[in-house]
Amino acid sequence: MSTAPRSPPFRAEHIGSLLRPDELVKKRYAVADGSAKPDELVPIQEKAIRDIVALQQDCGIHSLTNGEYSRHQFWGTFFETLNGMEEINMREGGYDQSIFRQYAPDVKSFMHAKTIPNQVTMAAGKISHTGKSSFLPELEFMKSFVPKEQWKNIKLTLTSPSWYHFRYGPKKAYVKGVYDNDDEYFADLAKAYQTELRILYDAGLRNAQVDDPNLAYFCSDAMLDGWKNDPENFQTADEQFDAYLKFYNECFKRPDDFHLGIHLCRGNYVGSKHFSEGAYDNIATKLFNNLNVSTYYLEYDTPRAGGFEPLKHLPLNKNVVLGVVTSKFADLESKNDMVERVHKAADYVAEGSKQSREEALQRLSVSPQCGFASHAEGNALGYEDMRKKLQLVRSIADEVWAGQP
Template sequence: MKLDQVGSFLRPKILKEARENFALGKIDEEQLRSIEDSCIRDLLEECDKAGIYYLSDGELRRSWWHLDFYWGFGGIKKIKKEKGYIFKGIETRAEGIEIESKIECNNHPFLKDFERLMQIAKGLKIDTNRLKLTIPSPSMLLYMLFIRGDKNTEFNYYGKDFTKLKNDILNAYENFYKEFAALGGVYLQLDDTSFGSLCDYEFCALNEINADDICEEYVDFLNESLKTMPKNIMSAIHICRGNYRSRYVASGSYMKVAKKLFGELRVDKFFLEFDDERAGDFEPLKYINDQIAVLGILTSKTNESPSVEELKARVKIAAQFLNPKQIEISTQCGFSSTEEGNEIFTHSQWEKIKLLKQVLSELENEGFFS
């Protein structure tokens, strides 16, 4: 079995300082990129040494896990908002998106970033087929516009023409997929907090949404997008409940969306959060067909970790609902979905990776996956 990881890692101090200096005009973009490259090189080496098979740039070049990607589309601009996004007990930076013209994908900066990642990997003699890129899902953009955002300011170009909006989003993603594949990319992970929010009854009531209707719309929309993804790309989706400075947005079992989401979404892998009581039990796994379920059994939000035996026991409970051959493990989320990072120590993130590697090794030795 291969150890995977959701994506983001804590930003090194030198990188945070470089961003501050760049914002102040003390260094230029080329100097910033050089520091980013150095930090990513160190991260790749550390991840490879720790036993993580699928490697990414740790999202070290980004400010947000999702907004940076949308800002890279033509037609979407970065805006300052009056308020940030509300998490449990905290409000984020007040930044967002505004659609000012037709959404399209032309020379997306993430593709240049991935090219640099491939060059760094080659320099370290790491097989580039082990590299993955994480991006927000197509349905996340709908969620950002219609549920999580200010509809009056963020949806002013398309008006009421929802069909044209959806078609342009699909076309933009299709172009991105094809350009990613042309670079030699073979693994794309779609990150998504919409489905996790739909599992939260309080969230749905507050936003006056019908979870069943939204789930059906988003799964169907995602499947339309996945049809356009080149066949050689392995696709994954991370069903997140929110991650900002160790806080979350939603709670609730996946059971509310499982039949439609797990039963019908045509991805190769599901990254799912099962790290605490907020996540509910493993029964929703029974709706997964032949895909891999990457069980996020270890929190990325705090320094504390369960024992190896406790984590192994959780995986074995999950196997009551899913074939062990379809199970992989990871942390519940990334360590730094935004540049602020979770409120944990740097050494803690590596201790957690080491712990997962030990769990995986012991389960393999016990013949669990065979």
């Protein structure tokens, strides 16, 4: 493809998760603890999804998600539903902590409060797809009420291929004897991922976004130091990053008209916590040129993500969605300041591509830096604050790209 795809991504984007109504959160917890029946959740969830889609439309957002309202957390249940993958229900002190990379930013943060990270899933047998997609019901429900001409706008957020690999130490993402090495594990998982994408594509999905904090962790000096000092590692951090890109490209094989993007951030946990810091400079050249995605949704709301200089490496056939509006806190950014930042980013893209600012702007969009509720409880702001943030994103886009969706 010689030019970057467009619509999707749209000029005013958002990352996927949106604040959940209290009634929905409470009912899902009640179902989980057995105090409510699963069918009690359905009408509450369906109404909430209809309402949040209406909110996106009211705010002028064309890339429509279900707010991730049918999930408890952003990564969904893809891995947990694959053959061979087992979710281990662990109790405090009931499992060997040595399986985790203690310097993995999310694991390190979890360990401050408890002795184990959240959900733990690993390969206890050979991995394969069951033929049934856990994401498909989300798409089908959206199609049931979104007008057919807007189905191409529906965006599903998908699990990072390395979600249950990076957090574990070398060769610890799978039970001993199941796989001899990462290449075998990656090969089976890639086939399962391809099957998932094919099921969704055949059902009409044309717009997907992979949520991937793990690649951004390679921007963190603290993580890289931990990696370097880990005697169990059999490859350098650069070699692991390269292995991930190769693995991801196998996972992401798809038809040409299936728009796929990837979102990188540094954590978006309950109460607006982040896990790591570091500019994209360490990974930009490889990320932009070697990964088979069309769009990069990048966090750019605070200095923890560095400057726009790495955007000089963006190829002509790819887009960047600039996450300059924070989703973590209620304070509303200045529209003029954000427009200025978009133009500054465009200047770096233009420099790298030897283009004008106006030409470079054609490969850019704007969004919040992350979702508003990667986990059920959401970030430290209110529903109306979220609405104002989405309206601000739309307003910035209208200023920079007048008349474009």
